[in-house]
Amino acid sequence: MSLPPLREVIAEHGLAARKGLGQHFLLDLNLTAKIARLTEAGPGDVVLEVGPGPGGLTRALLDTGADVVAIERDRRIPPILAQMAEAYEGRLSWAEADALAADETALLPRTPAVIASNLPYNISTELLVKWLTVRPRWWSRCVLMFQREVGERILAEPGSKTYGRLSVLAQAASVPRLGFYLPARAFTPPPKVDSAVLVFDDKPLPPYLPALERVTQAAFSQRRKMVRSSLKPVFGPRLEEALEAADVIETARAEAIPVAAYEKLSAWLTASEM
Template sequence: MSLDNLPTLSETVKIHKLRANKTLGQHFLLDMNVTDKIARLAAPLDGVSVAEIGPGPGGLTRALVQNGAEVLAIEMDDRFLAPLDDIARASGKLRVIHGNALKVDIGKELDGEIKIVANLPYNVGTKMLINWLTATPLFWSQAVLMFQKEVAERVVASPGDSAYGRLAILAQSVCDTRLGFEVPSNAFSPPPKVDSAVIVLEPLPEAKRFRDLKLLGEVTMAAFGQRRKMLRKSLKPIAKKYGVESESWCETCNIDPQRRPETLSVAEFQILAGALKNE
């Protein structure tokens, strides 16, 4: 059997009587033009190990193996194991772990160059991204991920953008980020209430990555917790925690304490965090 002889995705869904589980954030991506486009964003894939999270009936999985990837698919819903097994037997390039991706150490499961390519479940996508950004060591060379459009915009946002905040600063302290393309809701079955978008993350050289993401996360959480207030006000709680005064802390970093958090660059937030660490 080859992939070309498998039932179409729509036929697969009918054969196995599959329905999306809303509690798991499932929406089936059945448009092969979109799945192929995602796989091409991750190219080249020949000889590359790819981790795919929540493959569902396997649309993106098919595109990845057709483009040469050796795929590890992590799926917690046992309804999808049979159609995924069909892909595994037809391609010889797929291994499936039945379990919770949050509990799988991808870096230990795969060898060689590792990429993460996934249409992430809406309800845990952000948590997974933070886990991958903070992995030590950083085991992946590229991530091509689909999120709700609003979340994707938060990852790639620049200072001054309405979506700019903690997630952009954490992601861009580890990676170059860019928006790949947007995906309308009608590409899914059933269609979600919002559009989606695919983003590409490529790790910065190790020397350019900010190492203490936990502390940076604390600083950004304080700052954007009161994003309409000036830094001298919004940073007071964390300044007190670390035994400093918010205005003098900002001034030591050559940052005007009257600025608002959305105006600071990623580098300026790193300077603030670095100064706290040295206190």
């Protein structure tokens, strides 16, 4: 069974992009194939996709030979997915659900899975943090699209204006790298900003991750303050001891502290509370 061009699918189903769902459709099959290749998925693998829309990336993921599980809130989409499932001999399944609330392991036939998604921009950061902090970890790689600015924040180095809490969490809980950038004109309708496709490889989830969330929240919510002030509510009277253990000077500000130092602070805090 051959599938119609994506623009015909959009027209047939009246699939105008909805701003409230953060929809911007990627219809260039060369670009969707490029994203799919970054997953390195193949026959026997499982890929989770959030927000498949008209199915451009979904087709590319299925073309790898992998089984695909989609999560979609838009009730206009399931008939499109049903047509694709038939064309790909049942290797596509889906759930109508809110990805932020979904229990992905209940939807996946086996784990670990790969996550691949042109993420809805309005929930992209929340979804990433959810997946980075989930225990036990059920994914081995994520290939995700963000607004370019968000992608640059995730990959930022200490001392840069874009370095922040998201940078530290992503780099402590995974191995992120840039896949490629996409101009706004690649989408229908075009967003106001360019996009970035990032790859996140799994690494052992640090036991101090809950503490890291607390430490970075305190540090970056008052990033103009020195850490002797911003981290005082978290470490209390033992702050000086913790800073010394992590080789952090008390006059440093949040954006100057490297990821490794945040990890040391968080490990120290975890050990001190045991």
